[in-house]
Amino acid sequence: MKESFIRTHVANGVGEVQLDRPEALNALDGSMIRDMHAALLQWRDDAAVTAVLVTSRSDRAFCAGGDIKPARESVLAGDFDTVRESFAAEYRLDALVATYPKPYLAVLDGVTLGGGLGISVHGAVRVVTEKASFAMPETAIGFIPDVGSSHFLPRLRGTAVRCDAVGMYLAVTGARIGAGDALAVGLATHFVPSDRVDDLADRIRAGLWQAALDEFVVPAPASELEQRFADIEAVFGDGTIDDMLGRLTDTDSDIDAEWAARTLAAVRALSPTSVCATVELMRRGAESTLEECLARELGVAVRISAVPDFAEGVRAALVDKDRSPRWSPSQVEEVDPKTVAALFD
Numbered sequence: 001m002k003e004s005f006i007r008t009h010v011a012n013g014v015g016e017v018q019l020d021r022p023e024a025l026n027a028l029d030g031s032m033i034r035d036m037h038a039a040l041l042q043w044r045d046d047a048a049v050t051a052v053l054v055t056s057r058s059d060r061a062f063c064a065g066g067d068i069k070p071a072r073e074s075v076l077a078g079d080f081d082t083v084r085e086s087f088a089a090e091y092r093l094d095a096l097v098a099t100y101p102k103p104y105l106a107v108l109d110g111v112t113l114g115g116g117l118g119i120s121v122h123g124a125v126r127v128v129t130e131k132a133s134f135a136m137p138e139t140a141i142g143f144i145p146d147v148g149s150s151h152f153l154p155r156l157r158g159t160a161v162r163c164d165a166v167g168m169y170l171a172v173t174g175a176r177i178g179a180g181d182a183l184a185v186g187l188a189t190h191f192v193p194s195d196r197v198d199d200l201a202d203r204i205r206a207g208l209w210q211a212a213l214d215e216f217v218v219p220a221p222a223s224e225l226e227q228r229f230a231d232i233e234a235v236f237g238d239g240t241i242d243d244m245l246g247r248l249t250d251t252d253s254d255i256d257a258e259w260a261a262r263t264l265a266a267v268r269a270l271s272p273t274s275v276c277a278t279v280e281l282m283r284r285g286a287e288s289t290l291e292e293c294l295a296r297e298l299g300v301a302v303r304i305s306a307v308p309d310f311a312e313g314v315r316a317a318l319v320d321k322d323r324s325p326r327w328s329p330s331q332v333e334e335v336d337p338k339t340v341a342a343l344f345d
Helices: 030-044 069-076 080-098 149-155 164-173 179-185 194-205 209-216 225-236 241-248 257-268 272-285 290-305 308-319 337-343
Strands: 006-011 014-019 051-056 061-063 104-108 111-113 125-128 133-135
Touching: 006 030, 014 030, 014 194, 030 080, 051 061, 051 194, 061 104, 069 080, 069 308, 080 290, 104 194, 125 179, 125 209, 133 179, 149 164, 149 272, 149 290, 164 225, 164 257, 164 272, 179 225, 194 209, 225 241, 225 257, 241 257, 241 272, 272 290, 272 308, 272 337, 290 308, 290 337
Parallel strands: 014 051, 051 104, 061 111, 104 125, 111 133
Antiparallel strands: 006 014
16 A cells, blocks of 8 residues: 555544655655645534644655645646646645635644645744745746745735835745745744744644644744845836846836846746746735636646746756756746747637
């Protein structure tokens, strides 16, 4: 029998899902998605379960996203039915988390990428520690930010301002942010120091989740990202990707030149087709429901997986790991708008 990478347990009214695939930083494979979905469905309809807790048994990561290598293998075999079903299963799980009728708490004490946000950000409580880091890095592998990100990224909110430009920035660049940043834009809800997080989880397991938050939550660390809000808004607040790149090269603007140069270099290293598709995806998502966003993401995910950049990007990042993808076309300016439009048909 295949080893299960999901551990489940119920006690004191709390159903717990533990991600247990440490050698892969808890990257979600098909069995993990299936097993977690089944557990959440069972607990949803069980009156004895009053809350759900999601944790990791890895000391390095909460979840490094979906395991994308099997999708590449299916693409190379021409089996797009399997590609569609694998993405659809993950998005069904994300939708279940988003509509869960009981308190859903995730403890993020490490790397949280891509699909890891799908099984946490849609929930009610997202506790982070100073070890937490977040990113939607899909444009680096010839893919698009998914798992409902076209809904939650355009709707990021800080303590006083709407951060939709920050959402576009994170989606396009795949920039990694820390715990303070995630709290500043609303990706996380509470901060607990890493050396207290086990005590927090134990208190939640005892059925005292609200008391646990009251006892262990402390003020969030400072956000470096928040110091960049003005620059990010100036570049990513509106317009096309060509407009954004133009602003990053505008030497007469008030944008910090060093940050602009780093950001421009980062975008230029990504899949041009993915970058263009991501801008359009975020624009559409800003006006759509989560259900509409997930449906759109599924269609685009399957179609963009057939574009050569996807197999090439996964090869460079996760198979050969040479970090030298050969994109086609190689520049954003060379991407045919009809190619992008076809991804959304």
